[in-house]
Amino acid sequence: MTSSRPDRAVTHALLLLFSFIAVLPIVAIVLTALNGSHTAVGGIELPQPLSLHALSRAWDTANFSSTLVSSAIIAIGTTILTVTISVLAGYAFAILRFPGRNLLFALVLVGLVVPREAMIIPLYYDVNSYASFLSGTYAIVVLAETGILVAFGVFWMRAFFAAVPRSLIDAATLDGANPFTVLRRVLLKPAWPAVLTLIVLIFLWSWNEFLLPLVLLAGSPEHQTAPVSLALFTGRTTRDVPGLAAGSLIVAAPVLLLYVVFQRQFIRGVMSGAVKG
């Protein structure tokens, strides 16, 4: 049904309004980051003078040359481990029939609802008690983040595989494929948009993770991550707002780049669950 001109005009106006509201905070941060002074800024105004000094100051203060590397190591490690487990487990829960499948999946889903704030303290003491050799290492953060994020990953991939026509799997089975071959040679390629979406989401969430690295890497400042280093811009009595804004932009840049590169596949992956082809 084609809409009339006034309808289209109203639609566009509303979309512009909501786009503006969504983009406004980001514009404010960018403008704040381009402010050359240390002084606190409020509202949205073109900085006077316009300067990139806050960016270079933020880079040095937060030691981004090291913290960005730490964030990348942890985010990449978490993404690889989480996505691998999620694809395999999601496939198993959706396609394979085994005793206790539904109960086990329900237990996995519990991981979606338990807040990490509730588990962080017991986790810290458990690590120190039972795996102290991992304490302060990248590995413990990767394992902890994987443990938390895999619940969503399994849920996401199970939903995708459950929507695959059963006849496709039956056909592959009759052709001689075992369950792993069915996954690898028949389902993985069509699942790629959903897997790519999961990769982007897991990387994003891991990259932006603050609490787990803060607690688990407390004794290892050399391994600290970029989001945690942003706390350096806020002291007990002072606050470097332009520096904090500049640091936020630097932290956000890699994920923004990732999204820009993969946005088409990301949208396709999100929509593949909504619309059957």
Place this chain on the structure above:
Amino acid sequence: MKAIYLDSVTKRYANGVLAVDGVELAVEPGEFIVLVGPSGCGKTTLLRMLAGLESVSEGSIRLGEKDITHEHPRRRDIAMVFQDYALYPQMTVAENLRFALKLRKVPKATIDERVDHVARVLGLERLLDRRPGLLSGGQRQRVALGRAIVREPAAFLMDEPLSNLDAKLRVAMRAELARLHARLNVTTVYVTHDQVEAMTLGDRVVVMSEGRVQQVGPPGDIYSRPANVFVAAFMGSPPMNLVSATVEDGVAVLGPLRIPLGGHAAGASVVDVGIRPGALRLAAASEAGAFGVEVDVVEDLGDERLLGFRLMVPRARSADAVASDSMAQGDDRLIADEAGTPLVAKVPTGAPIAVGDVVQLALAGEVHVFDPATGDALGVLAPADRAVVGEKTS
């Protein structure tokens, strides 16, 4: 030795549902056997048990000499064509055809030879580099067939492969399937809910209902010698006219008709009588046995016509007749039975007949007699076997 033997095969689900109940069936080598029945009758479940995609609760399945009851699907020498074709979407047509052979580590030269041959037979040469998403329904169906043929299995299983095609293409593909089977002569078990497909394709037809086999036989036998009311009502289009008749001195009385039963239904006071629409013909008013009816529906099919009319006779009483006649459920009726039981006659195209016209009909074909309590067939009265005494009504 039978190609496929099903020995008391039963499927009972965990929730207690009995999907297949003690099916015994022997399929000859090279035979094209059709499982037909309404939705939920167990035909697809039985096919999937043959393929190994459903477990067998009781009984056994043999493929040739080998007991495959508990054999994994990939170790059964069976290929299947699915209703939605189940083509691998990311593979080209050629890759779809090769897939099973590559998994079985067939030598490349053999794979190439078989794929080329099947592509030629099915007219797929120009489509080998296309993906399934770019194929029409008929082309996908041929690829699905090709994927099964290229494996050179001991048996084909086909689960309603024509149901996703439009009517015209379905008729064309039916003929192609028959030609293909004649050429390949591979044992084929074919599932359909369409009784026209069953009658035209099968060497033998297995009619199923509620998990049980109702009748097995050549299409002609199924049509002309139905074992019970269910088979009689299910097979044939339009469905068989089924009415109840009282029996007086060995003669069935149904409205204006008096049909001597010739010893069938001895001792019964009531029988169910089935008359196929094609067993009625237009008659002259002066003919013995002719009876007049008022036409209330005319469906012109081109070379023949369906005439709907009503007779003041009760509907058939057996459970299957009632179940098969949705109009007897009460709520579905548009016109009350007080106007008579609706029946259909199939006559050749000829002089125009309009709604409201009174025409003379006579029995020209077989009359089937059924037990109203069990639905079992009691006998078939051929035209030469009976003398119909009718009262003329205008």
